[in-house]
Amino acid sequence: MSELREIxxxxxxxxxxxxxxxxxxxxDLGxxxxxxxxxxxxxxxxxxYLPVWLYTFTEVEKDVRRHYLLAVNGRTKETVGAVPYDRKKSSVVVLxxxxxxxxxxxxxxxxxxPLLAALGLR
Incomplete structure (x- = not known):
């Protein structure tokens, strides 16, 4: 129990x-x-709250490494973390x-x- 307490x-x-x-x-000064x-x-x-499902992902793009971690509580389905996304596809969707x-x-x-007009609601 003392180990858990320290953690x-x-x-x-x-x-x-x-x-x-x-x-x-x-x-400003820090x-x-x-x-x-x-x-x-x-x-x-x-x-x-167990189980907790962990998902890690490393994305390499133009010599830049991005690390993502996603944790999902198996009981409540609550999620915490960041998920990688494609900026080009997101831009297309937004536009x-x-x-x-x-x-x-x-x-x-x-x-x-025409339906509203036929029913006399317009």
């Missing part, structure tokens, strides 16, 4: 320092960590989605308009 304390310290770093990024200390009292173990949607809605509107 939990390390994880809590890491999470806390990450949260603090997000708030100090706004300062912040240096001198020491980090965590003291917990009255803790108890309630649950461990084509509005005109395709406009054409589709115009077509649907032209089909529904």
């Amino acid at each position: 939990a304390d390390w994880q809590l310290t890491t999470l806390a320092s990450d949260q603090v770093e997000k708030t100090v990024d706004l300062y 912040v240096d960590w001198m020491d980090a200390e965590l003291d917990t009292t009255g803790s108890r173990w309630l649950a461990i 084509l989605a509005p005109p395709i949607t406009f054409v589709a809605l115009t077509f649907i509107g032209s089909m529904i308009a």
Whole structure:
């Protein structure tokens, strides 16, 4: 149990320092960590959410390596992490989605308009 306690304390310290770093990024001079200390009292173990599925992926593009990690809680299906995506395909979708949607809605509107007129709703 003491091994788990050490791991939990390390994880809590890491999470806390990450949260603090997000708030100090706004300062121009920068912040240096001198020491980090965590003291917990009255803790108890309630649950461990298993299984956890881990997926790692390394993408190499033009001598640049990007590492991705995705974790999925097997019980709640909650996911955390980053998934690689193709920027070219994403750009095509972003550029084509509005005109395709406009054409589709115009077509649907032209089909529904006579029906509404026939029913006297227009």
